[in-house]
Structure formats: C-alpha cells, structure tokens
Amino acid sequence: MKCDLAIIGAGPAGMTAAVYGARAGLSVKLVEMGAPGGQLVNTDWIENYPGFPEGLTGAELMIKFAMQAMNFSEVEYITSYVSGISRKGNELLLTTSGEEIEAKAIVVATGAMPKKLGVEGEQAFIGAGVSYCGTCDGAFFRDREVAVIGGGDTALEEAVFLTKFASKVTLIHRRDAFRGAKILQDRVRDNEKIEVLYSETLERILGDTNVEEVELKQVESGELHRMKVDGVFIFVGTSPNTEFLKNSDVELDERGQIKASTQLETSMPGVFVAGDARQTQLRQVSTAVGDAALATINASKYIEGL
Amino acid sequence: MKCDLAIIGAGPAGMTAAVYGARAGLSVKLVEMGAPGGQLVNTDWIENYPGFPEGLTGAELMIKFAMQAMNFSEVEYITSYVSGISRKGNELLLTTSGEEIEAKAIVVATGAMPKKLGVEGEQAFIGAGVSYCGTCDGAFFRDREVAVIGGGDTALEEAVFLTKFASKVTLIHRRDAFRGAKILQDRVRDNEKIEVLYSETLERILGDTNVEEVELKQVESGELHRMKVDGVFIFVGTSPNTEFLKNSDVELDERGQIKASTQLETSMPGVFVAGDARQTQLRQVSTAVGDAALATINASKYIEGL
Secondary structure: OEEEEEEEOOOHHHHHHHHHHHHOOOOEEEEEOOOOOHHHHHOOOEOOOOOOOOOEOHHHHHHHHHHHHHOOOOEEEEEOOEEEEEEEOOEEEEEEOOOOEEEEEEEEOOOEEEOOOOOEOOOOOEOOOEEOOHHHHHHHHOOOEEEEEOOOHHHHHHHHHHOOOOOEEEEEEOOOOOOOOHHHHHHHHHOOOEEEEEOEEEEEEEEOOOEEEEEEEEOOOOOEEEEEOOEEEEOOOEEEOOHHHOOOOOOEOOOOOEOOOOOOEOOOOOEEEOOOOEOOOOOOHHHHHHHHHHHHHHHHHHHHOO | OEEEEEEEOOOHHHHHHHHHHHHOOOOEEEEEOOOOOHHHHHOOOEOOOOOOOOOEOHHHHHHHHHHHHHOOOOEEEEEOOEEEEEEEOOEEEEEEOOOOEEEEEEEEOOOEEEOOOOOEOOOOOEOOOEEOOHHHHHHHHOOOEEEEEOOOHHHHHHHHHHOOOOOEEEEEEOOOOOOOOHHHHHHHHOOOOEEEEEOEEEEEEEEOOOEEEEEEEEOOOOOEEEEEOOEEEEOOOEEEOOHHHOOOOOOEOOOOOEOOOOOOEOOOOOEEEOOOOEOOOOOOHHHHHHHHHHHHHHHHHHHHHO
8 A cells, every 4th residue: 555654653753743744735654563652551640741731641641642643534544563664766665564555755653662671580470570561560569569670760650650559669770879850759759668779780580470589689799689579660771663674774773773863864765763763862752742743844845855 | 049940931842841840850940031832822723732632722732831830849930031141160140131040051942033024114014014923913804905925834824814804815925836734735725715926025015004005026027016905914934032142152053043962952061952942944832842851851961960
C-alpha cells in the first residue's frame, strides 16, 4: 500500500506527527506493532506536560493524543511490525509483518524500551518478580516488600508509586546522590515506606519459582550482602527501539540512538526522527511533541521538494 | 531580590519553564511585562497542540498553562519590563522597570511579535483599521470588507477566522502559491467569502481618519491598482523580542534571533533560550514546550555545577 508519510510508532511523538502530517494534507499511515501510547501507557501520573494543571494518568493522556490523531480522515492506523526500511527510486519502502508500505517520507517515532541490567536471575524472573513497570505490575505486590533499582526521575517516581501497594520499598542506587528532579527526591525522603541504600549495586536475583532474595554489593568495600524481597523493579534508563534500522542507511550511534540534524533529518534522505529513539539528553512527552512538530513539517517540505 | 532561576516572558515557553524549574526544586521568578500567554492569547483556535482532540481557544490553553505554573509555591509571578541582563561573579543580574533581580540562571522566553510591513500609512492607521491580530480586532469589522496580507499558516488561519465577521476578505499574497499548511489552503479555497489575489504586494494604506483604501502592485507587470477596504490585517511573520539583549553577551543573528547550542544554551553562560525568540524554523506551542523542558533541565544542571 502507498502513502505520503509513514510514521513508525504511535507514542506521543508518533501521534503528534500524525496530527501535523494530516494538517499538511498528507496521507498518513501510522504503523504500530501494538496498542498506541508507547511509554506513556507505563506512566502512572503526568504533571509536567503543559495544559493539564491537575495532572492526569499516562493512559488518559494517551487517549487524548490518539483521539486527536484519529480525528483526521487522512490518518490510517496500521498494526504491523516494521522489520526494515529501504529506498526504491524516490520512494521509501517499509518491510513489515503485513503488507509492504510505500511512502514518500518517514518519521521514525519508535521510542525506547526500559534497559536491562544484565545480572544473574534478571531474565529468568521476568514476570515472576522482576518488572520494569510499576503501573503495570505494582498491584501484584500489595503488602509485600520490593526493591527498586535506579536513581533518575523514573526510579524515584516509581518508588513513590509502589508505596501505594508495597509494605516496604528499598531504593537501591549505585551512586551517593540521585540524578532525579529535586521535587521527586523530596517525595522519596518524606515517604516513610521508602528506605534508600546509596552506593550499592544489584549483583544477583535469587529464588525458586519467584524472586525471594537479592544480593547487593557495597560499591566502596566490595562487600556482598543479601536482602529478602518479593519483587525487583528496575529503572536504569532506556534503549532505543532501532534494531530494525541496523541494515538501513540510517546512521545510529554506539548506543543505537538515531543520529539527526538540528532539523531532525537522519542520514537517509526523507527519513526523519522524533522522540526517544533519537540521540538526545532528555526524554519527556514535552520534547517528543516538539520533535514531532519539527520532524513532520520538515518531512512535508521534503515531499514538496520531490 | 534573589532567585535560582529567572524566566523572562510568560508565554507557553516561559510557563513550561516555570513548571520544570519548580519540579527541579528551584526558586523561580517568572518575569513578564504584561499578562501571561504571549502570542497564545492572540490565537483564536488551536487544534495542533497534542492533548486536546476537540481543539480549544488560545485563551483557554493559556489559562491551563498559567494554572499549572502557578500551582507551584516555588514560582513567583513578577510584572516588570526587563531592560537588560549582565553578570556579577557567579550571579546574573536582570535590570527591570522595578526591583533588580539576581539569578543563578536565566531562561529567555520573550517570544516574538508580529512583523510590520513598513509601508506608507501602516503606522498611522494602527488601531484605525490596521491590525496584526484577528482575534483581538476582528469583531470591529462586522459586515465590512477587509484585506489580509500574507501567505503562511497565520495569514490563512486569520483570513478564515475573519469571515466570521467581515462580509468579504481579500487575501493578498506576494507569491503565486501559499506557504501555509495544505489543510488551511483548502479551507481558504472552500470559503466563499474569501477572494485570493496572488502575486500582488501592498504598497500604501490610504484614508482620512480610518483606513479607506489600499494600493496594490502586481508583481510581474508592476502595475498599481486600488481597492476599497475598511481594514487591513497584516500577517507577514514575526520579529523576536530581543531588543533588551543588544548590549549583553547573548549573541543574536542578523534578524535579532538568539543563537543557541543544541542544548539551548546561549553564548552567555547560564543564559538559556526557549521558544520563538530563538533562531528556529518553526514557531508552535508544541516546539515552545519542548524547548522549555530542555532549556530548563539544562539551566538546572548549570546551577548544580556552580
């Protein structure tokens, strides 16, 4: 099938790109392998996306974004996994798990996924006590004790969120200070259910069929000790969803992030990028939305120039 | 008075910066010479800011932004005109129409103003038929005939908006095609009250106490002709509000736009920029919000590093 603009990924960046693409008069295919929303759906509460003074849940905001994109008859939502992109003359081709898609320009908005620590037991206990999403799995830990690993905004937010369910949350951070926003640090400090272990790393996750214990290492002394927990929530950053670009002309950096110009064009002409999949310091709904406006206006100019 | 972060301008970028500054635990002075909202207040209808599928007025969105910023006790709104910024050791000083402000970092979010054409009669008839804002002045032209000058998004949007009041709108564009979004071009074409004159420029605005006539020039032939109108609405781009930086260390380009790194730091350490005042191709609420998140997080990091 054919379109003017193919958008890969239906998180905040992808849905914003759909709005801007439709308003530019382009026929748009919004290609997503699952449900819309991206990381937004895993976010319990959002109070720093401007326009919502009372705050709202990630799911609520996702529904608003999706309605706004789908209001346009120019936008078609396609559920497919994109496995690669290539060029055929002036056209760009998307190889998908369904029908091949031909587009004049592409906005890559595939976002990022939670990063794994790579420690013993982590992979084995996913779904059996190891989780990367408090909103998704927190309720399974009512009156139980959990460990949270990390020190950025997400780790602090999720530690506080998990106290809604867990009887105790131990927040384990490899450094001696948090990176996360001051307001979140205050909330962690003021929460009686949270204990913080600074300068410790997670070494192993142990148990029989479910998580029972974690082994921790004190960074300075190298000393190991164990702690009983029922769950381990890991928030140590994200990895971009860019595997499908490895054999394309789109240049990635050593972390797999998409390189782009200030105009958000990638090294492959006609392919633009918006949101968490690109090389960037800050991953917020606000920045995804700003990116998507710019990337899509430039994609539209690119198409006019063909 | 003292603060961690001074934000100059309370449009979408400034108000977003206030939210991010407060959440980073900074004391914030939001300095604005008038009412909050910036260009947003002059915008009749917004349907491309994600999160509002039904669309909303600029004034409504402004109120939401302002409530969200002022929800934080860390944010103080100060009504003052900033006339200059300078450095004293590690501190930045803002000279204002009121008390001097000392800040550790600054986010400049002063935005841009509608650009003047500079033709005869323009200045003389401001408020007497010449306007730069349909939302503000459209209702004065009920059942009257008006000219709209320009070919970008704003000119097209405003031409359509003005048909709510005016009996006839003549849209005058110096080129033979519009730059504005396709969807807006379609709306112009489908509106029976709008007539388009391509490849014509406005040369003079004539009248006694109010606008009565415009003199137009056909670009190709150079031929002049006159047209009776009761009003002239001019939408030919914007000029950044950066006059107050002319004697500072903040580098501007030849158009007066603030130059910044990809991290939105200006040439003056500790001074960051967000929104329409910076060197940028695209001026949208979406991009202002994305800018402000990035600029403020970086301002916060700068302060931590002091």
